[in-house]
Amino acid sequence: MSRLRGNASGRGKGCWIGLMVLTMAAVPSCAVPPSEPAEKVVFSDAGLGESSGLAVSSRDDRFLWQINDSGGTADLHLSETNGRFRGTVRLEGASNLDWEDLASFRWKGKSWLLVADVGDNASSRPYGVIYLAEEPVLPEDGELLQGHQPVFRKWLFEYPDGPRDCESVAVDAQEQAIYLLSKREAVPRLYRLSLESPVGEVPVKAEFVGECARIPVPPRMPFHPYGKQATGMDFSRDGRLAAVVSYQGVMLARRGENESWQSALSRPWEILGSHTLFQAEAIAFSAKGDRVWVTSEGVAAPLLSFPVPSSVPAKGSEH
Numbered sequence: 293m294s295r296l297r298g299n300a301s302g303r304g305k306g307c308w309i310g311l312m313v314l315t316m317a318a319v320p321s322c323a324v325p326p327s328e329p330a331e332k333v334v335f336s337d338a339g340l341g342e343s344s345g346l347a348v349s350s351r352d353d354r355f356l357w358q359i360n361d362s363g364g365t366a367d368l369h370l371s372e373t374n375g376r377f378r379g380t381v382r383l384e385g386a387s388n389l390d391w392e393d394l395a396s397f398r399w400k401g402k403s404w405l406l407v408a409d410v411g412d413n414a415s416s417r418p419y420g421v422i423y424l425a426e427e428p429v430l431p432e433d434g435e436l437l438q439g440h441q442p443v444f445r446k447w448l449f450e451y452p453d454g455p456r457d458c459e460s461v462a463v464d465a466q467e468q469a470i471y472l473l474s475k476r477e478a479v480p481r482l483y484r485l486s487l488e489s490p491v492g493e494v495p496v497k498a499e500f501v502g503e504c505a506r507i508p509v510p511p512r513m514p515f516h517p518y519g520k521q522a523t524g525m526d527f528s529r530d531g532r533l534a535a536v537v538s539y540q541g542v543m544l545a546r547r548g549e550n551e552s553w554q555s556a557l558s559r560p561w562e563i564l565g566s567h568t569l570f571q572a573e574a575i576a577f578s579a580k581g582d583r584v585w586v587t588s589e590g591v592a593a594p595l596l597s598f599p600v601p602s603s604v605p606a607k608g609s610e611h
Contacts (some may be wrong), residue, residue: 306502314357326412326482332593333375335587340369342589343523344459345394346574350403351430353579358587361391368405368428370437373585375595379437382391383407386423386443392573393461393524396427399468399487403427410472413454422447422461422470422485426436445594448495449485456481459573460525460536463487464553471553473504473536475521480504482554504557510541510566517597523573527553527583533600535584537575540584541548541566542598 337358342601344361355378358369366386370378390411397404408602409421424445430439470485483498490496506519507557516539524537534545534557542564547556576585584598 302562304475313508332597333373334378334591334592335375336450336594337369337371337377337380338378338591339367340593341591343587343593344392344573344589346405346576346585346587347394347396347405347526348576348585349427349430350396350398350529350577350579351427355430356576356585357394357396357405357427358574359391359394360388363390364388366453367444368407368441370428370430373595376378376496377436379435381428381437382440383423383425384440384442385446386425387422391471392459394574395461395463395470395526396576397463397465398530399465406461406463406470408458408472410458410461412455412457415457415476417455419450420458421450422449424487442605443537445491447489448493449489449497449498451483451498452500453481461524462527462534464527464531465529466531471525471527472498473522473525473557475523478520479506481520482557501552502554502558504554505545505560507536507538508541508543508561508563509538510563513540513566516540524586525577526584528577530581533577533581535564535575536561537572537586539572542575542584544584564600569594569596 312469342360342362343358345359347357349355354372356371364494366383366388368576369380389409390493391409392411393408395406401602405425405427425441427442428441458472459475462471466548468487474481482501482504484501485498509519520576522536526535533548536543543561544564545556571589574587582600586596587593
């Protein structure tokens with residue numbers, strides 16, 4: 293369950309929104325850079341109220357998959373990149389305790405979706421759950437997706453150093469590995485699971501890979517108490533780029549040939565841009581890796597598109 297203050301208090305959330313409005317009002321408009329890219333559409337799916345995961349279809353890159361978090365139904369939501377709603381499918385054999393990220397990838401000649409039920413505000417869950425399912429066949433023009441899609445694999449897993457909150461999960465299909473980036477620590481911690489991990493009632497233990505660079509705050513953004521937390525992550529299909537979204541910005545890491553993800557993510561993040569989305573927790577690379585899509589919680593949430601340049605010189609505050 294994603295909460296700005298780590299609890300379900302509506303009053304606390306309202307207080308923070310009021311604080312944010314007052315803080316932004318106190319900052320001259322000229323001091324805040326344009327927060328959203330020019331290219332923006334709005335999702336028409338009325339069932340998407342708490343989007344916590346976003347993935348580009350590996351069957352057809354005109355389609356986007358999304359999930360809701362916070363104990364919602366175990367549904368996969370389908371839209372087009374223009375925001376048009378194209379249906380939902382129930383993930384059969386899954387439950388939604390706190391779905392927090394979604395990945396799409398090709399593996400063993402098939403298209404897959406991976407759903408990460410890994411949210412843990414209180415860092416008290418005995419184990420997390422990850423579901424793997426074949427990507428459903430996409431609907432024809434004029435049709436809406438419906439029905440059920442069975443879970444292919446269900447992993448229970450635990451961290452080697454105790455429970456922790458996580459909202460950022462990505463898959464490296466070439467490595468056949470699932471990567472998880474912790475949320476609450478000032479210095480994020482990176483973990484790994486194999487796509488070939490055994491399934492069963494006994495949780496498998498994730499491998500601690502190492503610490504990563506602190507999440508920066510984009511330049512001239514107003515204060516946010518949780519602005520340095522990673523709320524979503526994706527890898528490009530060629531395995532050369534990683535992108536992370538926070539409550540205020542979109543960050544990028546570039547990986548060299550034969551370089552590990554831990555090494556790439558330990559360097560200072562490049563900043564693609566800032567945003568003013570209500571609660572951004574979903575991010576995905578385009579099929580070509582030349583742009584990053586980002587969206588937020590809330591009905592009729594916008595979909596932002598951040599181009600990926602050859603270099604990003606901007607640096608934010610890490611401390």
